[in-house]
Amino acid sequence: MTEFQTLEHVNVPPAQTWNYLHTNVIAMKVPAPDQVRAEYMEQTSPAVTCFAACPASIDAVEQLPEELLAIETGVGDDANEWIAASATETTLVNVPAGTNLERPIVVDLSGDGVAVAHTGVSIGKGARATIVVIASASHKVETVSASLLRVLIEEDAHADIFELVAMGNPKQHIEGVGIECRKDASVNIQQYALSAQTSAVGLAANLVGDRSSLTLSLHYLVGSQQTLDCNHIVRQRGRNTRCVIDESGVLSDKATKTLKATIDLIRGCKGSKGREQETVVLAGDDVVNKTLPVILCDEEEVQGDHGATIGSMSAEQLQYLRNRGLTEEQAEDLFRHAVADGAVIHAPTPKARKVALQAVAQIFGKDIAEDLAEIVQPSFGFDE
Amino acid sequence: MSKTKVQDVDRSMYDFIKPEEGYERFEDGLTPEIVRAISEKKDEPDWMLELRLKGLKKYHEMSMPANWGPSIEGLDMDHISTYVSPKTEQASSWDDVPEDVKDTFEKLGIPEAERSYLAGVGAQYDSELVYHSMQDSAAKQGVVYSGIEEALHGPFEDMIREHFMKLVPITDHKFAALHAAVWSGGSFVYVPEGVQMEYPLQSYFRLNAKGAGQFEHTLIIVEPGANLHFIEGCSAPKYNVANLHAGCVELFVGKGARLRYSTIENWSKNMYNLNTKRSRIEEDGVMEWVSGSFGSHVSYLYPTTILAGDRSSCEFTGITFAGKTQNLDTGCKVILNGKDTKASVSTKSLSKDGGISTFRSSIVVNKHAENALATVSCQSLMIDDISRSDTIPAMDVRCQSASVGHEATIGSISDDTVFYLMSRGCSEDEARTMVVNGFANPISKELPLEYAAEMNNLIKLEMEGAIG
Numbered sequence: 001m002t003e004f005q006t007l008e009h010v011n012v013p014p015a016q017t018w019n020y021l022h023t024n025v026i027a028m029k030v031p032a033p034d035q036v037r038a039e040y041m042e043q044t045s046p047a048v049t050c051f052a053a054c055p056a057s058i059d060a061v062e063q064l065p066e067e068l069l070a071i072e073t074g075v076g077d078d079a080n081e082w083i084a085a086s087a088t089e090t091t092l093v094n095v096p097a098g099t100n101l102e103r104p105i106v107v108d109l110s111g112d113g114v115a116v117a118h119t120g121v122s123i124g125k126g127a128r129a130t131i132v133v134i135a136s137a138s139h140k141v142e143t144v145s146a147s148l149l150r151v152l153i154e155e156d157a158h159a160d161i162f163e164l165v166a167m168g169n170p171k172q173h174i175e176g177v178g179i180e181c182r183k184d185a186s187v188n189i190q191q192y193a194l195s196a197q198t199s200a201v202g203l204a205a206n207l208v209g210d211r212s213s214l215t216l217s218l219h220y221l222v223g224s225q226q227t228l229d230c231n232h233i234v235r236q237r238g239r240n241t242r243c244v245i246d247e248s249g250v251l252s253d254k255a256t257k258t259l260k261a262t263i264d265l266i267r268g269c270k271g272s273k274g275r276e277q278e279t280v281v282l283a284g285d286d287v288v289n290k291t292l293p294v295i296l297c298d299e300e301e302v303q304g305d306h307g308a309t310i311g312s313m314s315a316e317q318l319q320y321l322r323n324r325g326l327t328e329e330q331a332e333d334l335f336r337h338a339v340a341d342g343a344v345i346h347a348p349t350p351k352a353r354k355v356a357l358q359a360v361a362q363i364f365g366k367d368i369a370e371d372l373a374e375i376v377q378p379s380f381g382f383d384e
Numbered sequence: 385m386s387k388t389k390v391q392d393v394d395r396s397m398y399d400f401i402k403p404e405e406g407y408e409r410f411e412d413g414l415t416p417e418i419v420r421a422i423s424e425k426k427d428e429p430d431w432m433l434e435l436r437l438k439g440l441k442k443y444h445e446m447s448m449p450a451n452w453g454p455s456i457e458g459l460d461m462d463h464i465s466t467y468v469s470p471k472t473e474q475a476s477s478w479d480d481v482p483e484d485v486k487d488t489f490e491k492l493g494i495p496e497a498e499r500s501y502l503a504g505v506g507a508q509y510d511s512e513l514v515y516h517s518m519q520d521s522a523a524k525q526g527v528v529y530s531g532i533e534e535a536l537h538g539p540f541e542d543m544i545r546e547h548f549m550k551l552v553p554i555t556d557h558k559f560a561a562l563h564a565a566v567w568s569g570g571s572f573v574y575v576p577e578g579v580q581m582e583y584p585l586q587s588y589f590r591l592n593a594k595g596a597g598q599f600e601h602t603l604i605i606v607e608p609g610a611n612l613h614f615i616e617g618c619s620a621p622k623y624n625v626a627n628l629h630a631g632c633v634e635l636f637v638g639k640g641a642r643l644r645y646s647t648i649e650n651w652s653k654n655m656y657n658l659n660t661k662r663s664r665i666e667e668d669g670v671m672e673w674v675s676g677s678f679g680s681h682v683s684y685l686y687p688t689t690i691l692a693g694d695r696s697s698c699e700f701t702g703i704t705f706a707g708k709t710q711n712l713d714t715g716c717k718v719i720l721n722g723k724d725t726k727a728s729v730s731t732k733s734l735s736k737d738g739g740i741s742t743f744r745s746s747i748v749v750n751k752h753a754e755n756a757l758a759t760v761s762c763q764s765l766m767i768d769d770i771s772r773s774d775t776i777p778a779m780d781v782r783c784q785s786a787s788v789g790h791e792a793t794i795g796s797i798s799d800d801t802v803f804y805l806m807s808r809g810c811s812e813d814e815a816r817t818m819v820v821n822g823f824a825n826p827i828s829k830e831l832p833l834e835y836a837a838e839m840n841n842l843i844k845l846e847m848e849g850a851i852g
Contacts, residue, residue, distance in 0.1 A: 015452070015774060015776050016451045016452040017452055017744060017746070017776050017778050018449075018452070018746060018778070019449060019451070019452075021746060021748075021778055021780055023778055023780070024451065024452075265794070267769065280781075282781065282783075282784045282786070283784065284784060285751075285784055286751075287782070287784065288780070288781075288782050289779070289780070289781045289782075290778070290779065290780050290781075291778070291779045291781075291790075292776070292777070292778045292779075293777065293790065293792070294774070294775065294776050294777075295764075295774065295775045295792060295794050296772075296774045297764070297766065297772065297773050297774065297794045298769075298771070298772040298773075299766075299769060300766040300767075300768055300769035300771075300796045301769070301796055302766075302794070302795070302796070303793070303794070303795045304792075304793065304794040304795070305791070305792065305793045305794075306775075306790075306791070306792050307789075307790060307791040307792070308779065308788070308789065308790040308791075309787075309788075309789050309790075310779060310781050310786070310787070310788040310789075311781075311785075311786055311787035311788060312784050312785055312786075312787075314787075
């Protein structure tokens with residue numbers, strides 16, 4: 001019999017607000033770490049892989065190095081500890097300085113059982129790397145998966161991170177990411193949350209180096225009775241750092257989505273700029289949208305902006321599309337298709353593309369997925 | 385470019401102390417006996433005493449949230465007297481007010497304001513109203529403006545019982561419960577159906593006593609089609625011990641009625657301002673809040689509007705200026721329940737000299753608020769690099785046809801702007817003050833002229849200083 005525990009404080013933002021709004025945290029009911037490890041042992045393939053001729057080293061380690069472990073993640077201590085205790089394997093990837101990693105590092109959680117991955121990636125000075133995290137499963141088994149990824153990006157280095165959550169209805173997923181950018185380092189993150197019964201996606205970035213930068217885009221589709229809880233935290237510490245966050249998505253049916261996005265302009269980050277914008281399309285009578293966009297600032301010479309637009313399509317937009325023969329449902333579908341199509345278009349590996357297309361098939365139907373596969377050519381030039 | 389060295393505000397206009405000789409002062413702390421003594425002093429109906437005792441029980445049961453808001457560790461209720469009163473009866477002529485109390489309100493300009501542009505004035509000194517008066521013309525229209533305790537003993541008792549602590553229940557938060565237990569003083573306003581009040585009413589609250597609390601209750605009922613502008617002012621001298629303000633404001637705006645509630649809060653910097661304000665607006669009603677928060681050591685202040693009726697609307701316009709030793713957590717809440725409701729929130733905040741300003745808001749659009757529309761705009765200005773400014777706006781939208789927009793910016797006075805103004809003959813001080821005044825202008829223009837002048841004067845005093 002499965003023994004469960006509840007992680008009471010997942011996705012905790014740095015600045016909280018009225019508790020009666022039920023925005024500050026999400027609780028996740030998960031199996032005890034012992035049971036997760038026992039089930040995960042039955043999996044045959046490792047969670048973390050890299051393609052052939054990869055110059056990066058991938059090692060199973062007892063524990064990540066201190067400088068990686070110290071990196072804050074967006075999901076918080078409760079989830080960090082549970083993932084660290086549940087993962088049977090902790091993986092450390094080192095990308096040597098000056099390397100341009102042509103093929104991605106992949107964290108693949110696509111089994112039908114419980115899959116928990118704990119990964120650290122260190123990208124050396126001047127190196128470039130792409131990291132892909134895929135969470136998917138077949139739609140028959142009720143399960144939970146989790147990934148905890150910490151990335152250290154050294155001076156002048158760059159990382160592209162692509163995350164795809166396409167778990168299907170009976171599944172729970174926890175995805176924690178922590179990033180630290182040193183001087184002149186940069187990171188570009190694309191997150192696609194297409195389906196899961198309940199998912200907590202938390203990302204924290206520490207722009208500690210001068211002129212370090214982050215761009216983050218989150219695209220989500222939340223339907224049925226699904227719940228998506230996102231927590232983005234960007235700490236701008238270095239001088240002249242830059243942060244641009246764009247979040248957008250569509251809620252339908254009885255979906256619930258909570259987004260917490262925090263830009264923290266910390267004393268000393270002179271000349272830094274942070275911007276965050278969310279656009280939410282409400283496409284269901286019973287949807288719940290919660291948004292908490294926060295700017296924390298104790299530095300004078302900075303600029304912080306955030307904005308949010310929440311609602312259905314405007315009358316003008318609808319009229320424009322009606323004039324072109326679309327019904328209201330079809331017009332809303334355009335927004336939903338845009339999110340799912342983006343996951344297919346930007347998928348950086350064959351597996352990511354396959355999972356994205358499976359999600360499209362599940363949400364919109366097999367024909368549409370096949371059409372999309374035909375129209376959208378892969379953005380990568382290699383096979384697995 | 386060099387920075388503006390900002391001096392502390394000259395608070396001599398507000399910062400004067402009158403001796404407490406001959407005053408009645410209850411012992412510090414919170415006990416059922418103290419609560420009963422307050423109730424007995426006011427010869428209240430039994431239901432009010434029951435409410436007070438329930439409030440006290442709730443106060444002891446409830447705790448402050450541990451995960452958000454400024455610390456109130458410096459506030460020890462065992463060292464706060466909940467009832468202090470000069471030995472005087474409430475007067476309706478300033479000539480009948482004791483000389484030291486009258487002198488206080490004259491320094492604050494209240495009698496002069498009454499003569500110039502107000503339809504009525506209530507003046508509270510510590511725990512009791514010492515003066516209340518209204519023009520005959522308003523009385524002839526059936527308007528009631530009196531002390532709430534006075535109204536409890538007259539024909540409005542049932543109306544007060546129906547509304548008192550109904551918008552702000554005693555379970556709302558710890559200091560709402562405290563308020564229920566020890567409230568004293570405050571105003572009752574009743575504006576009959578269709579009555580248009582040409583001039584505002586004003587209540588002014590002065591807390592003179594050291595180590596004391598002020599817990600006034602304001603209850604305003606504006607009947608359908610009526611119109612009222614109510615102004616609330618408050619100040620206190622500075623002491624080296626904590627003082628507490630935990631007032632409560634409940635506003636009921638009827639169908640098609642309009643209420644504007646303006647506040648210039650200028651408590652001293654040893655004050656814990658844990659005030660609760662809430663309004664309920666019926667069909668086609670309009671609520672307007674204009675709020676300036678300049679004083680107090682710690683503030684928790686979020687005027688709340690419940691747009692209950694279809695097509696009801698509200699505007700919230702606020703400014704917060706946090707200086708040295710101040711941690712001001714201010715903002716507003718709007719709950720949109722009716723169809724075609726509208727809410728507009730516009731706030732500005734300034735932080736300087738180590739002050740902490742937090743804008744906190746919530747916009748809740750419930751499921752049946754079809755076509756509801758809400759916009760929130762907050763702008764924050766950092767005047768130096770030792771201060772702090774945070775914005776924490778929450779939105780909870782549960783209606784598909786609603787539209788909610790939010791924007792916020794945090795920044796500093798740009799060197800380019802200052803340089804531009806200096807090249808046209810302004811000193812750097814003048815240039816920076818000009819920018820700050822321009823920043824605050826959208827708020828001050830919402831206030832009556834005299835109050836706008838007071839607000840601009842406060843800003844000028846805050847900004848005055850030497851180039852360092």
